[in-house]
Amino acid sequence: MRFMLLGEQATGKSSLLVALYGALVNRRAGDLRIVRTVDDVEFLSRGLLAFGRQESLRRTEVDSNAALLVELARGEQIVTVDIPDRSGELLKHMLDTRVWDPDLLAQISLASGALLFLRADELAPLEDEETQAEPNGHMPTDETQPTSQPHVAEEEWSPALMPADARAVDLLQSMLGQRSHPLPLAIIISAWDRVKALISPPPSPSEWMAENVTLLDQYLTSNGERLPHAVFGVSAQGGDFSAGLPGDMLGEDPWDRSFVVGPHGERDTLASPILWLLDATT
Amino acid sequence: MTEEPQQGTASSHVEEDGVAAPRYSGMTEEPQPGTAPGQVEEADGVAPPRYSGTGEGPFQGVAPHQVEADARQDVPPSQFEADTRQDVAPSHVAADDAVTPLLGSELLNPAEASRLLSGSPGRVVVWLGERDSGKTTLTARLYERQRLPGQEVGFAGSWTLLAFEALAHGRRLAASGARSSADQPTREGDERQIYHLALSDGADRMNLLIADLPGEQFRALADNQIPLSSIPLVRRADKLVLIVDGGCLRDPARRASALTRTRQLLERLAADSLPHPGSELALVVTKWDLVAEDPDTLAYWLAREHQLADDVRELQASAEHVRVAAGAPASFPQDDGVGALRSWLVATPGAVPDPPVELVEWPEDAPERMRMPWRRAT
Numbered sequence: 001m002r003f004m005l006l007g008e009q010a011t012g013k014s015s016l017l018v019a020l021y022g023a024l025v026n027r028r029a030g031d032l033r034i035v036r037t038v039d040d041v042e043f044l045s046r047g048l049l050a051f052g053r054q055e056s057l058r059r060t061e062v063d064s065n066a067a068l069l070v071e072l073a074r075g076e077q078i079v080t081v082d083i084p085d086r087s088g089e090l091l092k093h094m095l096d097t098r099v100w101d102p103d104l105l106a107q108i109s110l111a112s113g114a115l116l117f118l119r120a121d122e123l124a125p126l127e128d129e130e131t132q133a134e135p136n137g138h139m140p141t142d143e144t145q146p147t148s149q150p151h152v153a154e155e156e157w158s159p160a161l162m163p164a165d166a167r168a169v170d171l172l173q174s175m176l177g178q179r180s181h182p183l184p185l186a187i188i189i190s191a192w193d194r195v196k197a198l199i200s201p202p203p204s205p206s207e208w209m210a211e212n213v214t215l216l217d218q219y220l221t222s223n224g225e226r227l228p229h230a231v232f233g234v235s236a237q238g239g240d241f242s243a244g245l246p247g248d249m250l251g252e253d254p255w256d257r258s259f260v261v262g263p264h265g266e267r268d269t270l271a272s273p274i275l276w277l278l279d280a281t282t
Numbered sequence: 283m284t285e286e287p288q289q290g291t292a293s294s295h296v297e298e299d300g301v302a303a304p305r306y307s308g309m310t311e312e313p314q315p316g317t318a319p320g321q322v323e324e325a326d327g328v329a330p331p332r333y334s335g336t337g338e339g340p341f342q343g344v345a346p347h348q349v350e351a352d353a354r355q356d357v358p359p360s361q362f363e364a365d366t367r368q369d370v371a372p373s374h375v376a377a378d379d380a381v382t383p384l385l386g387s388e389l390l391n392p393a394e395a396s397r398l399l400s401g402s403p404g405r406v407v408v409w410l411g412e413r414d415s416g417k418t419t420l421t422a423r424l425y426e427r428q429r430l431p432g433q434e435v436g437f438a439g440s441w442t443l444l445a446f447e448a449l450a451h452g453r454r455l456a457a458s459g460a461r462s463s464a465d466q467p468t469r470e471g472d473e474r475q476i477y478h479l480a481l482s483d484g485a486d487r488m489n490l491l492i493a494d495l496p497g498e499q500f501r502a503l504a505d506n507q508i509p510l511s512s513i514p515l516v517r518r519a520d521k522l523v524l525i526v527d528g529g530c531l532r533d534p535a536r537r538a539s540a541l542t543r544t545r546q547l548l549e550r551l552a553a554d555s556l557p558h559p560g561s562e563l564a565l566v567v568t569k570w571d572l573v574a575e576d577p578d579t580l581a582y583w584l585a586r587e588h589q590l591a592d593d594v595r596e597l598q599a600s601a602e603h604v605r606v607a608a609g610a611p612a613s614f615p616q617d618d619g620v621g622a623l624r625s626w627l628v629a630t631p632g633a634v635p636d637p638p639v640e641l642v643e644w645p646e647d648a649p650e651r652m653r654m655p656w657r658r659a660t
Binding site for chain 2: 094095099105162166173222
C-alpha cells in the first residue's frame with residue numbers, strides 16, 4: 001500500500017518517518033513489526049542519529065526523494081507499506097503557482113491513503129515568547145522555516161498568502177477533483193508536545209483541530225464520506241531540543257521519547273496513524 | 283481588484299524551478315480534472331466531455347434531469363467543477379496537456395454556476411446595492427465567518443476559495459491599517475462575478491452562489507437607464523437582498539438618496555413582477571455599527587426603518603429584515619447579524635427548480651460607460 005505524505009515545509013513529515021522507522025526497528029510500534037526493509041534507509045538512520053544527539057533534522061539531512069518502503073507484519077497479515085517523502089517546497093510551489101506537480105498528480109489515484117501534516121504552533125498562537133523569538137528552535141524542522149502563515153504586511157495578494165488551513169482545503173479539494181474514490185486521511189498535528197505543555201488540560205487532537213483549524217475541520221466533516229479521516233497529535237522528537245528536554249526524558253532513547261496522541265486524546269505508538277490507514281483502506 | 287484579485291498575479295512565477303507557467307485562468311484550461319490519470323483518456327489524451335451542451339452554457343435549455351444530476355448529488359464542488367471544465371474549453375485542453383492547473387482560482391461564470399445548480403442544491407444570491415454599499419464585505423464575511431469555531435453550519439468547500447481568500451486578505455490588510463489593493467469594485471463586462479460557498483448542516487449540502495455585480499448596474503437600474511431584463515441574474519436569483527448602505531445614512535447629504543435608491547429598486551422589481559414565486563427578498567442594512575454608534579444616524583434610521591420595511595413587505599409579505607455589521611471591529615457590542623443573514627440565505631422555502639444562470643447582456647441603448655470591453659485574466 002502506498003500512503004502519500006502531504007505537507008509544506010517544516011510540518012514534520014521527515015521527522016515522523018524517522019521516528020516511525022525508529023519505533024518499528026526497535027519494537028515500539030505495537031502490533032506492527034518489520035518483516036523486511038525493501039529500500040535504502042540511510043537517511044532514516046541519519047535522522048535517528050540526529051534525534052539521539054537531541055538535534056532536529058536539518059534540511060541537508062533530508063532527501064526529498066527518500067521513502068520508507070518496508071514489509072510489515074500485523075498478526076498474520078503481511079503488508080508492504082510504501083511512504084515516499086515529498087519535498088514540502090514542491091507542494092508549496094504547486095499551490096502557489098496553481099499547476100499540479102506531475103508526480104503528485106500521478107500518485108493521487110493510486111494511493112491507498114494519505115497523511116496530511118500541519119504544525120500546531122503554526123496554526124494556533126501558542127503563548128510562549130521564547131519560542132516566538134526562535135521559530136526554528138523547537139520543531140523537527142525538516143526543511144526551511146514555515147511560510148504558510150498569512151503575511152498581512154504584504155499588499156498584493158497571491159496564493160502564497162493563504163493561511164495554512166485554507167491551503168490544506170485548497171489541496172484536498174483539488175485532490176478530490178482528481179480522484180473518484182474515497183481517500184482515507186490521517187491528519188498529523190506535529191509539535192504536539194507544545195500543545196501538551198502549554199494547554200492544561202491538553203485537548204484531544206480532534207478537539208484542538210475543531211477549535212483552531214476550523215475551516216479544515218468543517219471541510220473534513222462535511223466531506224467525511226470521501227475523506228474518511230482521523231486526527232493525531234505527534235511529537236516525533238518528544239520535546240523541544242533547543243529549549244532542552246525535560247529531565248525525565250534525557251536518558252530515554254529517541255523511540256521512547258516520541259509519542260502519538262490519538263484522535264480522542266489517548267497516548268499511542270508512532271505506528272497508530274499507519275494502523276488507522278491500514279484499517280481504513282480494508 | 284477585489285473581485286478577481288488572483289488573476290494575473292502569478293506572471294512572475296513563469297518557468298520557476300522548471301515548472302511551467304501558472305495560469306490562474308484555470309477554469310477554462312483544465313485538461314482532465316476529476317478523472318484519474320489514465321482512466322478515461324482518449325487517443326489524444328483528453329477526457330471526453332460528459333455533456334453535450336449548446337450555446338453559451340452547456341445547460342441552456344437542458345432540463346437538469348437530463349444531465350446526470352442524480353449521480354452528482356454528493357459530489358463535492360471540486361469534482362463537479364472538474365466535470366464542468368471539460369465542457370468549457372476543450373480546445374484549450376487539447377492545446378496544452380502538459381500541465382494541469384489546480385482548481386478554484388477564479389470566480390464562476392454563469393455557465394459554470396448553472397452546471398453546479400443542475401446537480402446539487404443551491405441558492406443564487408444577488409446583492410442589490412450601489413458601489414461601496416458593503417456588498418463585497420458581506421460576501422467576504424460569509425466566508426470568514428466559517429473560520430470561527432462553533433458554527434451551526436459547516437464549510438463544505440468552495441469553487442472560488444482563492445477569491446474568498448483574496449477578499450479576506452484585503453480585510454486583514456484593512457484591519458492592520460495597510461492599504462488594500464484587493465478592495466476594488468467589480469467591473470462591468472466581466473462575466474466571472476459569482477462566488478461559490480458550499481455549506482453543510484451535517485446532513486444536507488447547500489451551495490450559495492453569490493453574485494457580486496457592479497454597483498454601477500444598480501445605479502443605472504434605479505435611474506431607469508437599463509431594464510431589469512439586462513441583469514438576468516436578478517431575475518434568476520433565489521435570494522434578492524436590497525441593501526441600504528448604513529454608511530450613507532450617517533452622511534446627512536446622502537442619507538435621503540440612499541432611501542430613494544432602495545425605493546427606486548423596489549419599484550423596478552415590482553414593475554417586473556419580481557420576486558418570482560420561490561425567490562425571497564430581504565432588506566439588509568449594512569455597516570450597522572456606523573448607524574448604531576451615532577445617535578443622530580440611529581434616530582434618523584429608526585424613524586424611517588419601519589416604513590421602508592413595510593414597503594418591502596408590500597412586495598413580499600415574508601421579506602426578511604436584517605441589520606448587518608459585517609465589517610465592525612471586534613469591540614462592537616452587538617451581534618453582527620452575519621449569522622442571521624447566513625441562516626436566511628441557506629433556508630429553503632420550498633422546492634426550487636434551479637434553472638440556469640444567464641449571462642449578463644447589456645442592452646444596446648445602455649450608456650456607453652456601462653458597456654466596458656470584455657476583460658479576461660492575463
